[in-house]
Amino acid sequence: xxxxxxxxxxxxxxxxxxxxxxxxxxxxxxxxxxxxxxxxxxxxxxxxxxxxxxxxxxxxxxxxxxxxxxxxxxxxxxxxxxxxxxxxxxxxxxxxxxxxxxxxxxxxxxxxxxxxxxxxxxxx
Amino acid sequence: xxxxxxxxxxxxxxxxxxxxxxxxxxxxxxxxxxxxxxxxxxxxxxxxxxxxxxxxxxxxxxxxxxxxxxxxxxxxxxxxxxxxxxxxxxxxxxxxxxxxxxxxxxxxxxxxxxxxxxxxxxxxxxxxxxxxxxxxxxxxxxxxxxxxxxxxxxxxxxxxxxxxxxxxxxxxxxxxxxxxxxxxxxxxxxxxxxxxxxxxxxxxxxxxxxxxxxxxxxxxxxxxxxxxxxxxxxxxxxxxxxxxxxxxxxxxxxxxxxxxxxx
Numbered sequence: 001x002x003x004x005x006x007x008x009x010x011x012x013x014x015x016x017x018x019x020x021x022x023x024x025x026x027x028x029x030x031x032x033x034x035x036x037x038x039x040x041x042x043x044x045x046x047x048x049x050x051x052x053x054x055x056x057x058x059x060x061x062x063x064x065x066x067x068x069x070x071x072x073x074x075x076x077x078x079x080x081x082x083x084x085x086x087x088x089x090x091x092x093x094x095x096x097x098x099x100x101x102x103x104x105x106x107x108x109x110x111x112x113x114x115x116x117x118x119x120x121x122x123x124x
Numbered sequence: 125x126x127x128x129x130x131x132x133x134x135x136x137x138x139x140x141x142x143x144x145x146x147x148x149x150x151x152x153x154x155x156x157x158x159x160x161x162x163x164x165x166x167x168x169x170x171x172x173x174x175x176x177x178x179x180x181x182x183x184x185x186x187x188x189x190x191x192x193x194x195x196x197x198x199x200x201x202x203x204x205x206x207x208x209x210x211x212x213x214x215x216x217x218x219x220x221x222x223x224x225x226x227x228x229x230x231x232x233x234x235x236x237x238x239x240x241x242x243x244x245x246x247x248x249x250x251x252x253x254x255x256x257x258x259x260x261x262x263x264x265x266x267x268x269x270x271x272x273x274x275x276x277x278x279x280x281x282x283x284x285x286x287x288x289x290x291x292x293x294x295x296x297x298x299x300x301x302x303x304x305x306x307x308x309x310x311x312x313x314x315x316x317x318x319x320x321x322x323x324x325x326x327x328x329x330x331x332x333x334x335x336x337x338x339x340x341x342x343x344x345x346x347x348x349x350x351x352x353x354x355x356x357x358x359x360x361x362x363x364x365x366x367x368x369x370x371x372x373x374x375x376x377x378x379x380x381x382x383x384x385x386x387x
Binding site for chain 1: 209213215216223229377
């Protein structure tokens, strides 16, 4: 598991140990930067077309995180940023799934047509 | 006025409340955790997912496991955060695995398609009629179209009541673009040669896209027209059209049909 993903578990583990309240500005800003990058990646993956609800949720969480940052509520920044990050990654994953399934369906129709053509021309 | 309760009585009351709360705390993990664990179990039991599980499923496993171990010690806000993140990680794992599954299946079908196209070209399969319910044209016009069809390599085609229909599928364009793939260009070369050899034919190039996606369909049709024109087919013979296709549901995935008729 890479460091990027591992932060989710760190947040939970930190909360369980009672240290989550100590999230500092630097940590929150890293979370915010990662969330922004994840949302931008989802936009590049055309999630607005393939997974608009997930992308909308990611945008909403990112706005919440940015508003929390304006008031220096660093724990809230981290919480909302983590949510924006997973929402952005989910939007990207669903966009990839949709593209792959649509392309496969197109090829499948093509194969069916060719099989029918060959069938009418005499099976090998 | 009531007498103040003695410290001993208050202590006994507090202990009683604590014991009562212990007795009413349900054993086992919270319902949210049970739900998440059930979802994970479903993912692991699905061979399409388990067989294509990447790091995303391991991340979801780890998140739910961490949440389950710490659920009773988290405050409400942190617990909800853990549930939210775990829930999304499970969905990411599912979508990623299904994407890999579809990509692998698409690759296998693509290889099958290439094999079928090679068989079609090698055997010069007698021109086929794609839709059994649609009768082919008859007479010399039909014979000309069938002869033209036999010259096409690497392209799906059929002869129906409209004429010879050559299909340029979504997969023959770069993803979400109007640009033809190199393989598609090689396939269209045979169509250009056949059209140059049959100057009496007319050509209608139709972009077939999802409803409301006429721009993408038109752009792909134009790309096919421009390619054929660049390969020596006169522009005056190449008409363009775009219309919705019930087969195409996603925007940006238009296909193109080249309709060839003899006058």
